[in-house]
């Protein structure tokens with residue numbers, strides 16, 4: 001068999017132009033598909049990464065408390081941090097950071113201008129990573145030492161026409177639903193990075209709690225940043241199962257809620273129809289919020305696969321025809337080999353090996369070409385303020401080819417090529433040696 | 442005892458709607474170690490007969506015995522194995538494998554099936570054959586770098602490498618000039634004596650025919666002359682010594 005494979009390999013170089021052409025066709029298809037896969041692979045991780053930094057977590061826990069005589073008062077709050085911290089530890093979730101945030105939607109007012117905006121109260125001493133993602137255009141993070149400091153995006157600051165150091169009025173509803181007002185000091189203006197940049201302003205949690213009427217040490221959402229984003233769902237399930245033992249929990253994975261575009265929305269809709277007493281917790285993940293992102297990626301990958309298959313049906317026709325030609329070109333040789341003692345199956349193998357070498361060579365070349373193209377494309381910095389920010393990694397288009405997908409593509413090519421070569425190979429094997437030897441070419 | 446025996450062998454080729462009877466009932470016996478020529482004009486059935494002896498083609502009727510054993514009804518796999526182990530082939534147009542060099546072409550049959558010899562033995566044997574056919578200087582060359590005569594020498598070495606009992610050569614000199622052709626036949630004859638390999642070659646060249654120990658002349662698919670060392674020989678092989686079996 002080694003001999004047969006060796007001859008098959010050498011046969012590839014007999015018609016160099018033809019082999020190179022077929023190999024190039026295979027390489028081109030694989031390159032395109034690998035690029036698309038690579039883009040899709042990075043797309044989901046970049047979007048998730050960017051979101052996870054701005055939302056400060058991969059897995060989240062929030063609490064909803066029902067109080068009042070008729071249980072008609074609803075407050076978003078987590079009052080007992082210890083019980084969550086313990087559950088997190090017991091569940092063995094590999095957390096890199098744990099963040100605690102309170103947030104509200106309220107009006108920012110400056111010299112007659114008014115903007116309705118989301119404000120996240122964070123503990124910037126602990127959420128240092130936020131500084132890496134949120135690049136300041138003006139001001140500095142040191143200004144955040146002011147308890148009433150706030151960082152706004154370029155766009156929002158522009159709408160309000162505020163400068164660093166200006167005082168901004170805020171009007172909001174407390175957690176319990178009463179009107180309240182306060183005053184922020186603009187500490188910094190961040191680059192307006194697409195939709196995310198203007199998603200929210202960042203303030204100190206102590207002051208946000210004060211505005212919301214929450215006690216210090218209380219917060220609304222716990223964000224758990226994991227070491228490895230791919231462990232998100234497993235970690236959420238572990239935490240959920242752990243908490244279920246002693247706490248009230250909203251169901252995870254609610255489905256079939258009409259009109260809900262994400263699992264998170266479905267969860268919220270179901271919650272509105274429920275009644276409970278005390279605090280009930282919600283465990284959710286980035287994926288629950290960003291479900292569409294995964295759908296987009298799935299769609300891209302399906303499209304890539306369809307392209308792969310279509311491209312390869314075209315290439316397969318070429319391969320089938322080529323090998324049919326090859327059979328006639330080498331008919332005497334086949335007859336000679338059969339006479340000398342090569343078995344039928346070995347003739348078939350010889351053809352299939354040749355096809356396989358072509359497929360693997362072409363596919364590997366395609367992957368290498370794709371990697372080179374990726375390196376070149378991702379070399380360009382599109383800037384932090386690019387509207388593409390959400391899909392970029394530090395301003396660069398990035399690619400991530402999951403190895404199993406690359407291997408899968410090579411396997412698909414190998415199988416399709418073998419299928420294309422199968423019938424010519426079988427015909428060659430079935431040749432009557434007497435006929436093959438008599439044929440003049 | 443005969444190593445090849447044909448008993449009333451016929452071969453009919455379908456040719457469109459009609460049939461061509463290429464061999465019309467041929468019987469002869471070939472002795473082990475002989476140098477045999479199958480002679481006859483074009484279309485007389487030489488290739489057809491050699492193909493049947495070589496187990497490349499099967500007889501329409503009659504029997505082909507190789508080394509005392511009938512070959513009818515053998516499966517393709519078994520026929521291929523016998524071609525590999527018992528037979529060697531030399532072709533009119535050399536039929537070397539173009540991607541292999543001289544040494545590799547000769548080695549090729551040894552790489553098929555089960556090998557029973559060590560690497561050192563194999564290398565010595567191939568080197569001996571290359572020296573025997575006079576191609577020591579050429580062993581790393583590809584077939585397309587050789588002359589016709591040189592190619593046929595490679596083919597002779599290749600046919601012998603598995604130490605077959607019988608080597609079949611269908612018009613081995615037809616693509617060579619007459620001087621080279623004679624050298625090739627002389628080389629075959631020399632090896633025939635040294636290794637006691639049975640050689641059966643076909644030719645329509647009268648000059649070459651006479652080198653053979655045993656001449657079988659054909660015309661229109663029938664044997665017209667069957668002479669061994671100047672004497673007519675019987676169609677059938679002498680029966681095997683019954684006491685021995």
Ligand SMILES: Nc1ncnc2c1ncn2[C@@H]1O[C@H](COP(=O)(O)OP(=O)(O)OP(=O)(O)O)[C@@H](O)[C@H]1O
Nearest residue numbers: 454455456461463482483484485486487488489490
């Ligand atoms: N595959 C075939 N189909 C039909 N007829 C065939 C076939 N092969 C050979 N024949 C016929 O059988 C007869 C014998 O052919 P064969 O090739 O055995 O002759 P040959 O003695 O080898 O001739 P040459 O010296 O030209 O090689 C010829 O009449 C030929 O036309």
Ligand SMILES: [Mg+2]
Nearest residue numbers: 487488489611
């Ligand atoms: Mg002939």
